[in-house]
Amino acid sequence: MSTSIPTLVLGGSGYVAGELLRLIAAHPRFELTAVMSDSRPGELVAHAFPHLASAYGDTRFSSQAVIEDHVTHLPAAAVFSAAPHGAAAALIDALLSKAAAAGTRARVVDMSADFRYRSVQAFESNYRQAHAAPGRIGEFTCALPEHLATLATEHVAHPGCFATATLLAAVPLLALKLARARLFVAGVTGSTGSGRKCVEGTHHPLRHSDLYAYNALAHRHVPEMQACVRAACGAEVDIAFVPHSGPFARGIHVTVQAELTAAHDSAHVLAALRSFYAHAPFVRVLEQAPRVKDVVASNYAHLSAVANGRTVAVLCVIDNLAKGAAGGALQWMNRMFGLPETAGLTAPAPGWT
Numbered sequence: 001m002s003t004s005i006p007t008l009v010l011g012g013s014g015y016v017a018g019e020l021l022r023l024i025a026a027h028p029r030f031e032l033t034a035v036m037s038d039s040r041p042g043e044l045v046a047h048a049f050p051h052l053a054s055a056y057g058d059t060r061f062s063s064q065a066v067i068e069d070h071v072t073h074l075p076a077a078a079v080f081s082a083a084p085h086g087a088a089a090a091l092i093d094a095l096l097s098k099a100a101a102a103g104t105r106a107r108v109v110d111m112s113a114d115f116r117y118r119s120v121q122a123f124e125s126n127y128r129q130a131h132a133a134p135g136r137i138g139e140f141t142c143a144l145p146e147h148l149a150t151l152a153t154e155h156v157a158h159p160g161c162f163a164t165a166t167l168l169a170a171v172p173l174l175a176l177k178l179a180r181a182r183l184f185v186a187g188v189t190g191s192t193g194s195g196r197k198c199v200e201g202t203h204h205p206l207r208h209s210d211l212y213a214y215n216a217l218a219h220r221h222v223p224e225m226q227a228c229v230r231a232a233c234g235a236e237v238d239i240a241f242v243p244h245s246g247p248f249a250r251g252i253h254v255t256v257q258a259e260l261t262a263a264h265d266s267a268h269v270l271a272a273l274r275s276f277y278a279h280a281p282f283v284r285v286l287e288q289a290p291r292v293k294d295v296v297a298s299n300y301a302h303l304s305a306v307a308n309g310r311t312v313a314v315l316c317v318i319d320n321l322a323k324g325a326a327g328g329a330l331q332w333m334n335r336m337f338g339l340p341e342t343a344g345l346t347a348p349a350p351g352w353t
């Protein structure tokens, strides 16, 4: 009989944590031990997430002290951090220090930006705040599971949602030397990409039935994407990224355009993408343009491509909360605990969200 793996979640009442709790509820091995809430310790999880009441009817959010106590008593725990950047590094550092002192082992997948950088300076110049745990940066690898065969560190930093869609589209082009290393990327995200806290620019009346760009050519995730491309295939890439707010709650659509190194037709590029992702269980390469609704609430990424002369456009859709955060993190944690990478993640998209 397989035993369950104790699981801790940080950043408890946020959207990504909610999605993690949903996925963990159906997972064959990871079992929730406790979920930390900074703002609502003691409150029922079902108050924050009524849609999860059937799975977590009596479960209450725990304080940081309770989570730290768990980590000192569990010989091996899976820790997912869905806390915001800045807060995540301090929480994780405290937890790992307690585990080390107690002689236990906690393996972390962090979904914030805190451990995506290889240097403190790069993080601090982009996020304009001091890094809370610079000594731990070397303990994390930032990559997509599709682009890294063997994990050499104890912990993982998830690259993020826009980065996941962009990297899935861009890395094959560069790794296979199909395209020049100057990418023009347009991304459209749903409103859950902005998190639970309502602010003016992400408020439903402003976002619904509308489409607009923001932070054009100045988005702070670009250096993170560039670092992931470098790590995945050694290419130094220039990325001109224009993110957009889409009038839907979940999902991301990314279009990556580039100049081909030689003229190819669409069939050639599609065949190259298919071959590149032949062993990637969550990536599907389609003939037709991929649609957000076909992947929403699933861990799948749908890709397609069109080539005309020396121009290529690769299209990618994912769910920002699933493949772009909680699902991608669970995919990594499966690997880190020696489970099949697909465990608990193969449910198809519902289709009519």
Ligand SMILES: NC(=O)c1ccc[n+]([C@@H]2O[C@H](COP(=O)([O-])OP(=O)(O)OC[C@H]3O[C@@H](n4cnc5c(N)ncnc54)[C@H](OP(=O)(O)O)[C@@H]3O)[C@@H](O)[C@H]2O)c1
Pocket (backbone or CB within 6 Å): 010, 011, 012, 013, 014, 015, 016, 017, 036, 037, 038, 039, 040, 081, 082, 083, 084, 085, 087, 091, 111, 112, 113, 160, 161, 192, 193, 194, 195, 196, 197, 320, 321, 324, 325
């Ligand atoms: N939304 C996405 O599509 C997406 C995709 C990829 C990555 N991410 C990353 O995943 C993380 C969570 O994103 P989200 O969209 O779920 O954000 P969110 O809805 O704003 O949730 C973050 C949660 O973290 C907790 N928190 C806030 N401040 C904290 C602090 N100072 N110390 C400890 N905990 C604090 C809060 O929950 P409690 O008060 O209950 O602890 C909050 O609800 C972020 O780092 C984000 O950048 C998000």
